[in-house]
Amino acid sequence: MKWNHFKSKLLLKYTLSYISIFLIPLVILTIIIYHNAVNTLRSEIEQTNVNQLTQAKTVIDDRMKExxxxxxxxxxxxxxxxxxxHHPYYSRESIGALVKYKANSSIIDELFLFFRGDDSIYxxxxxENLDVFTGRYKFNTWNEADMVRxxxxVQFPTMRPAEQVVxxxxxQNSMLAYLVPIAPNNTPAHGTVMYLIxxxxxxxxxxxxxxxxHGMTYIFDNYGQVLAANYKGETITEEEVNALFALEPGTHSLSLNQEPHSxxxxxxxxxxxxxxxxxxxQFFSRIVHIRTFIILVFSFVVVMGTILAIMLARRQYHPISDLMEFIRLKNNPEPSTSSNELEWIKKTLHDYSQRVDLQEPYARNHILLMLLKHGHTGxxxxxxxxxxxxxxxxSHYFVVTMGWETHAFPIGDNPERRPVMQLMNDVELPEFSAYAYGVELPQPDQLALIVGFDAETGHEASLNARMEPIVEALQSMAAEHTGAAPAIGIGNRYSYPEQLNxxxxxxxxxxESSMLHGQGSSTFFNALSGSGTQDSSFWVPKDVxxxxxQSLKQGSYDVAVQMVSTALNNLKAEMPSVPLLRCICFDILNTMLKTASELGIHHVVHQLPRVTSYDSLEDLEKKLAGLAAEICAHVEAKSETEESSLMDEIVAYIDANFTDYDLSLGTISSKFTISSSYFSRSFKEKIGMNFTQYIWQKRMDEVIRLLLHTTDPLKDIITRVGYLDTPNFIRKFKKETGYTPGQYRKMHSPNGSADSSDDDEEECIG
Structure with missing residues (x-):
């Protein structure tokens, strides 16, 4: 089952982050554009109203002038x-003239002419008589006496505010009275013209x-009186009316009747x-189309942006998803709901790093061992x-092997012996311009050191003199930390790492020679060659x-073939007689057959007729190389068989004794006489998990079996399988299964027992 993206909180967080990145600026930009559009439209409407009101003012002023x-x-x-x-005959013409003057204006309802001091009005x-006039036109606030006065x-044109007139x-009608005094030729006014509007x-x-x-309209006179007004259904207080009169010319924003007004x-x-x-x-009702357009554009951008954000988030999440799938395929537990993928990956990488740190010494040792055996790292x-x-x-390299006799250490797992490998894993010898890499060998109580040092190519004796103090320093270091001086064998120096085999x-x-001389002895290989005591130059050199x-014993085919070739090349250069040549060749063949016999490989003796029937040294070299290949192949196969058999024996021993709390890597290595690193590496290759994981799984299986089929207390069960730290075991059990042992027993116990499991568990933790 693939990793479910839709349940990913991290993917959701990425998506929301991308949406927020574009949505927040978009909202801000939309609000700015919307407000700018509203303000612009509002300004245009207000300016239009100003222009139109100015035009209305001009028209009314013109009517007043008329x-x-x-x-x-x-x-x-x-x-x-x-x-x-007043003339009985011409008064009709005067009435007709007034009719004509009234017709000249479209805003007046009636026109009156009054001669001051007179009791009639025209x-x-x-x-008609004034009494009749005042009786026919009854003003709400303008009584008869005030009207006559x-x-x-009246000395100058006066407009009375609109009021109800019957x-x-x-x-009733709401009407205005406009009084204009008439004074021809700048004489004192002798009459008054009154307009009803x-x-x-x-x-x-x-x-x-x-x-x-759609709003209120007011016309104020010089003193702030409302001459005319159109409320359009709205009512405002007298204070608000006075506030309108006090405004400066232009546009304003006021709160009238608890509502904002322009x-x-x-x-x-x-x-x-x-x-x-x-x-x-009312402004917003005029910008509905703008608001609708902005909302449509905003919605479209949000939808497209959300789709783009999801695509970007998935693209960003894709490598994380690949890592999650890779980790899941490695049988790692899925992350908890409280952690996201990055935290899980971080934890997994941390776990892998710890595993790598644990396996690094074994990998390092394996590579160096391959270099010693085969001259390459594979x-x-x-x-x-x-x-x-x-x-x-x-510039130069050589190998030092150290060995301790078994009785040199106490029986069992000596705690002082393990730090030797750790100590000599990397050894710096700055005083000799040298360093050494430690290699733990499969043979118990043996250690190899690959030593490199810098020296100019010079006389043989001077180079040997450089090697001796280095070997002494390494021997002293090993003796100081083990309490027993090792026997040491030193190989010849070479210029390339590929020659270290x-x-x-x-x-x-x-x-082998040093071990014969006892602990603390050291032997240089060139001292074994015996080149100075050889009786005849025709014999194969002893070192060869x-x-x-040794190469045949260790199954090192490359070195064995090289030694055969070196021996025969020396013979080709010397050109001995044919009988002597045969004797020398039989010496090489006898050495190989004797070694094979010591190794228990007896069937190669039957190949003696085939090997001895050669026509030339080249043919002999080819047949001896074939013989060496067969011996080395048998050594390798035998080693693998013995290793497999040994691992089977060790696994069987572990299966029978996994409840022993003293069981450890060191005790098993000591019991079966193998090095700890060799056992750890071989065990993992065979089982597929390391020693600690295997022991834990065996104990886990046994605890589960006892939980489900017995009613024994939890603490007794955990102690019985060899685990002394009960609280730590409970924590690890819950981490692996998701339940504590008590919960697991309740859920899976077939007989429903273990009512006291929780109490036992609390007691164990306490």
């Missing part, structure tokens, strides 16, 4: 003098110019103030060996035969 012009013409009209109006409908005394028996005529002019305007104010030359107040929400590249700290940068064969041969024997 009324003043009519009064001026009346003052100079001969037909409208006191004489003509209109387009005729003349104003008609007789005309006879008709319904419907309030709607003035406000209607403003409404017609403002077209689709207010426009203009003033005329005559001192009148024109004010419109529009509820602000399939491991140089980059890998460098990461393990293996570098060959010196030969030096290892030589060192192993020299070690020694290396041939």
């Amino acid at each position: 009324l003043q012009d009519i009064a001026f013409r009346i003052a100079y009209d001969e037909q409208l003098t006191r004489y003509w109006t 209109s387009s409908q005729g003349f 104003d008609l007789n005394n 005309q006879g028996t008709k319904i 419907h309030e709607s005529n003035l406000t209607g002019l403003i409404d017609s110019i403002l077209s689709d305007y 207010v426009v104010s203009v003033k005329s030359e005559a001192g009148w103030t024109y004010v419109t107040a529009m509820p602000s929400n 399939e491991f590249p140089s980059e890998f060996t460098e990461k393990l700290g293996i570098r060959f940068s010196r 030969q030096s290892y064969i030589e060192a192993s041969t020299a070690l 035969l020694l290396k041939l024997v």
Whole structure:
């Protein structure tokens, strides 16, 4: 089953992060654009209202001037003098003239002419007594006495605010009275022209110019009195009306009747103030199309951005998903709900790092052992060996093997012996410009050291002299930390790491000689060659035969073939007689057959007729190489068989004794006489898990079996399988199964027993 992306909190976090990255600036930008559009439209509407209100003000002012012009013409009209109006015959012509003047203006409802001190008043409908006039036109606040006084005394044009007027028996109308004194030729005023104007005529002019305007309209005189107003259903307080009059010309934002309004104010030359107040929400009704367009664009961008964010998040998450799938295939437990994938990967990498740290010494030892046996590191590249700290940068190399007799240490696992390998894993000898890599050998109580040092190529004796103090320093170091001086064998030096297999064969041969002389002795391989005591130059050099024997014993085919070739090349150079040549060749063959017999490989004797029937030294070399290959192959096969058999024996021993709490890597290595690193490496190759994991799994299986089929207390069960740290075992058990042992017993116990499991568990933890 593949890793489920849809359950990933990390993927959700990535997605939300990408959405937030574009959504937050988009929201801010949209809000800015929206407010700019609203403010721009509001400014345009307000400016339009200003222009339209200014136009309405101009029209009304023109109408007021027209009324003043009519009064001026009346003052100079001969037909409208006191004489003509009072004449029984010409008074009809005066009435007709008033009818004509009334028709000149579209805003007046009625026109009246009054001569001061007179008791009559004239209109387009005729003349009537003042008492009759005041009885026919009843103003709400303008009584008869005030009306007569104003008609007789008004000195300049005066507009009375609109008020309710009852005309006879008709319904009330809101009307304005405009009084204009008439004084021809700059004489004192002798009369007054009064216009009655419907309030709607003035406000209607403003409404017609403002077209689709929906708001309140006010006209104030110089003193702040409302001459005319159109409330459009709204009502405001007197204080708010006074606030409107006090505004400077221009656009304003006020709260009227607890609602925001956009207010426009203009003033005329005559001192009148024109004010419109529009509820602000009407602006939003005018920008519905803008808001709808912005919402559609915003929604489209959000949808596309979300899709893009999901695609980017999945692309970002893809390598993490691959890592998760890789880790899951490695049989790692899935992450808990409280951790995300990065934390799980981090923990897994940490676990892998710990495993690598544990396996690194074994890998390092394995590579160095391959170099000693075969002269190469196999399939491991140089980059890998460098990461393990293996570098060959010196001019000369040789191998030192150390060995201790078994009785040199106490029986059992000596705690002082294990640090020797750790101590001599990397040895720096700066005083000799040398270093050494330690290699633990399969043979018990043996250690090999690959020594590299820098020295200019010179006389043989001087190079040997450089090697001796290095060997003494290494021997002293090993003796100091083990309490027993080792026997040492030293191979010849070489210039390339690929030749270390030969030096290892030589060192192993020299070690056998040193072991015969006892602990603390050291032997150089070149001292075994006996080159100075050889009776005849025709014999194969002793060191060549020694290396041939040792290479066959260790199954090192490359060195064995090289030794055979070296021996025969010397013979080719000397060109001995044929009988002597045969004797010398039989000496090489006898050495190989004797070694094979010691190794228990007896069947190669039957190949003696085939090997001895050769026609030339080249043919002999080929047959001896074939014989060496067969012996080395049998040695390798025998080693693998013995190793497999040994591992089978060890596994059987572990299966029978895994409940022993003293069971450890060291005790098993000591019991079966093998090195700890060799046992650890071979065990993992055979079983597929390391020794510690195997022991834990065996104990886990046994605990589960006892939990399900017995009612024994939990602490007794854990102690019985060889685990002394009970609380730690419970924690590890829960980490692996997801349940504590008590919970596991309750869930899986077939007989439903273990009622006291939780109590036992708490007691163990406590």
